[in-house]
Amino acid sequence: MGYRTRLSMLILVDSFIVMASIFVSYWLLMPTMDGLPMAIVVSSIALFICHHLFAHIFKLYKKVWQYASIQELIAIFKAVSFSVLSIAFLQLMVFGTMFTRTLLVTAMLHILLIGASRFSWRLYRDTKLNLDKEKKRTLIIGAGNGGSLVARQLMNSEMSELQPVAFIDDDPQKQRLELMNIPVMGTLDEIEDIVIEKDVEHIVIAIPSLCNSDLNKIFTKCSETGVKTQIMPSVEDIMSGKVEVSQIRDVQVEDLLGREPVELDTGRIGEKLTGKTVLVTGAGGSIGSEVCRQVARFKPEKLILLGHGENSIYDIEMELKNTYPDTVFDPVIADVQDAERMHDVFETSKPDVVYHAAAHKHVPLMERNPHEAVKNNIIGTRNVSMAAHEAGVTNFVMVSTDKAVNPTSVMGGTKRIAEMIVQHMDTISDTTFVAVRFGNVLGSRGSVIPLFKKQIEAGGPVTVTDPEMTRYFMTIPEASRLVLQAGSIAEGGETFVLDMGEPVRIVDLAKNLIRLSGFSTDEIEIRYSGIRPGEKLFEELLSKDEVHSEQIYPKIYRGKTPPVNIRVIEELIRTFERETNENLSGQINDIAHFRIRELRRLSAAK
Structure with a gap:
């Protein structure tokens, strides 16, 4: 009409x-x-x-x-x-x-x-x-503002396949009442009976203020019914216009971590980044690309995207250009192992702030390729930090890992040496050098989550190394926020650590992913494969001699910085480079393993 x-x-x-x-x-x-x-x-x-x-x-x-x-x-x-x-x-x-x-x-x-x-x-x-479309009978958990918004949107949307038939709410004052002609039928403890009574085919969790630990408990209850469970968008996403209330989404494993994400001190970070030239190494990787996204929000004058893989750098450049058309993005294809190239890039671009995220991080792969771990993680960090020092960079932030604490692996040992190089550079340079250490990142390339998802899609089994293996987990945005926040509060030489809550058992993570995928552990087998070379059962974020008990910022700790014998590190690196140049390629890994053991003993020395 x-x-x-x-x-x-x-x-x-x-x-x-x-x-x-x-x-x-x-x-x-x-x-x-x-x-x-x-x-x-x-x-x-x-x-x-x-x-x-x-x-x-x-x-x-x-x-x-x-x-x-x-x-x-x-x-x-x-x-x-x-x-x-x-x-x-x-x-x-x-x-x-x-x-x-x-x-x-x-x-x-x-x-x-x-x-x-x-x-x-x-x-x-x-x-x-209602007459024209067959809709799924839907139970809404939460009879507050969020629940009423979801119910109204679902009832008014022509595209929605969901029809609200009941609410659940633990508030005793709402029991046996009606909201929009939909009954509030009981509490969460009664969910299985209500699902059967109302022939529920779908569940929506509609409590925007829900913390992650409570969401975990509610989702566990819902999963026991065998009914598909989704969640309403966050209030922030609704208010910002990113999504509509009716855009119900699946519960993600990040939602079940059991702690609230780290919030940024945007004012302090803005002072460091707005109007400045910022360079990110490893800009095409999981962490590096998210650091770029977070940095771009603060309107730098120029953001230099440095990486070795042309496809990943192209992808992040195109994404950022579409999102932030007023910011200048400079893609640079370069290898951090090339000292001369690093020097040229830094002298030409003159960055104010550097985020060093380029690294090899896969533990089993680095055990089999230690030579590459040394070149990328140690020599690459030395090259980038020296170039930053010579170019007069104001702030240099290196991304590190919890595996650098009392390292048992090649990857952990090389990252600890990289931390020590950064700590030493802070003592001889006007540049403020710091390292940021965190645990496993959910969804990053090579992490356990994508592997589990592929195994579930294939019908199993899901392979877990050991039933007692635990890890600290955080999301990619959390990791990137910590990197930015550390750079804004750094005084020089520190190692910053996120309070990551309690470690998560890998087997529990696997079970959550199986449930989130709509299966049960009876349908998808969990198989134990044994601990791989270089792996620990339990990870640490700080060694005993590094611990400061007080937080310097909500959920951020500062580790102590033991003295570094840089001469020994430099001598080991020179010996490594000389021996690898003199020997055949087949002997390189043996030499690297020998030198890594020396580096590991050095990094663990008190």
Whole structure:
């Protein structure tokens, strides 16, 4: 129906209602009088004009009536009230009196008929939707503001496949009540009985203020019913316009971590980044690319995307250009192992801030390729940090790992040596050098989550190394925020550590992913494969001699910095480089393993 046709129909219907209201009220109250008094004729004409005037003012003809609610009813009340008051004033001025009872009945009929004409449109639409489309019977957990928003959106959306049939809420004051004609049937402890009673096919968790640990408990209860469970978007995403309330999403493993994410001190970070030139190494990797996204939010003058893989650098450049068209992005294809190239890049770009995220991080792979671990993690860090020092960079932040604590692996040993290089550079340079240490990152390349997902998609088994193996976990955005925050509060030489809560058993993570994928552990087998070379059962974030008990920022600790014997490190690196240049490629890994053991002993020395 076109706009003009719709407008004409509404004006025609309203005109009939206006005239009918005043004449019906006249005949109801004065049935014995012959003819129409002049006052009624004048009042009916004036009411006709006033109604359309105030209908225009309060935009009654521009409302989308198929979504009519209390706000539309208020608009009708205002338009009718001002119209009738205008007629009352006219009668008083022209005839010296008001037909009070007639006006009151006219107003009531006016509101009743106008409201009925509008809300019948919504009633027809809702009834037609329910008849035309087979929808899944949906249970909403949470009968508060979030639950009512979700229910309204699901009921009003033509595209939605979900039909709310019941609420669950632990608030005793809401029990046995109704919200939008949908009953609040019980508490979370009764969920299995309610699912059976109402023949529920879908569950939506609609409590925006829910913390992760409580969400974990609720999701566990829901998963026991065997019904698909989803969650409403966060309040932040709804308010920012990223998503709509109706865009229900699957529960992610990040939602079940059991702790709240780290918040940024945006003011302090903005002082360091806004209007500055920022360089990120490893910009195409999981952490590096997210660091770039976080940095771009603070409107740097230029963001240099340095990486070895051309495809990943191209992808992050295109993404950032589309999102932040006013920022200059400079993609640089380079290898941190090339000292001369690093020097040239830094001298040309003159960055103010550097985030060094380029590294080899896969523990088993580095056990088999220690030579590459040394070149990338140690020599690469030396090259980048020296280039930063010579170029007069203000802040240098290196991304490290919990595996650098009392290292048992090649990857951990090389990252610990890289930390020591950064700590030493802080003592000889005007640049502020710091390291940021965190645990496993959910969803990053080579992490356990993508592997588990592939194994589940293939029907199992899901392979876990040991039933007692635990790890600290964080999300990619959390890791990147910590990197930015560390750079803003750094004084120089520190190793920053995130309070990552309690470590998570890998087998529990696997079980959660299996449930999130809609399966049970009876359907997807979990198989134990044994600990791999270089792996620990339990990871640490700080060794005993590094621990500072106080937080310097919410959820961020600063580790102590033991003295570094840089001469020994430099001699080992020179020996490594000389021996690898003199020997055949087949001997390189043996030499690397020998030197790694020396480096590991050095890094563990007190």
